[in-house]
Amino acid sequence: MPTPNPAALDFLQTRRSRPAKTLCAPVPDRATLEMLLTTAARTPDHGKLEPWRFIVLGKGAMPRLAKIAEERGQALDLEAEQIAKGRAQFDQGHLAVAVIEVQRPSPKIPALEQTYSAGAVCLALLNAALAAGWGANWLSGWPSHDRGFMQAALGLEDHERIAGLIHIGTETSAPPERPRPDISTITEWVET
Structure with missing residues (x-):
């Protein structure tokens, strides 16, 4: 019989x-952030490829990133509203971790599985921050998908891309619960 972990569940x-727009200072210090990153790095990494890395974006980097996004x-030639939204997460940000997907050549591990692993790291970091008592949010947005932004803002190579920007800080207000999926409508049971 398995031993449950009720607190984790x-x-x-x-x-x-x-x-993210409700997060403010203080933010985790370096030691705390290293613990959160270490926790996130326990994600299954498909053949020990570690198809991801972290770039920590402090408050001082945010104005530069906002300018590059603009x-x-x-x-x-984006609409003004799109541009404003793209730069807002940096204008409002105090600390974010860019989780960078690093595609590694592998005869055994398909590129898609490496992408899944990078996404799993994003969720693991988000959950680690929340479990440690911080407010956290996983954002992307058009700058995260724009190769020009990736290169100019973060110096990413062609085999790298942003999997997510995990904003971490002190929460100023707890959001209300939102509707969740109806499991019965999205689950199929195959018994034979």
Whole structure:
């Protein structure tokens, strides 16, 4: 018979991201953040490839990133509203961790599985931050998918991309619960 961990199960059943725009200082110090990153790095990494890495974005980096997002939005001829939204997470951010997917050549591990692993790291970091008592939110947005932003803002190579930006800070207000999926409508049971 398995040994349950009721506290962990309760956390997973009730966890809730905190909107990034509601997060403020203080943010985790370096030692705390290293613990959270170490926790996130326990994610299954498909053949020990470690198809991801972290870039910690402190408050001082946010104005530069916001400016690059705005410049890239203008270069892409995006609507003003899109540009404003793209730069807002950096204008409002105090600390974020860019989880970088690193595609590694492998005859055994398909690229898609490496992408899954990078996404799992994002969720693991989000949950680690929430479990440690911080507010946290996993964001992306058009800058995260724009190769020009990735290169100019973070110096990413062609085999790298942003899997997610995990904003971490002190929550200022708890969000209300939101509707969750009806498991009965999205689950199929195959017995034979």
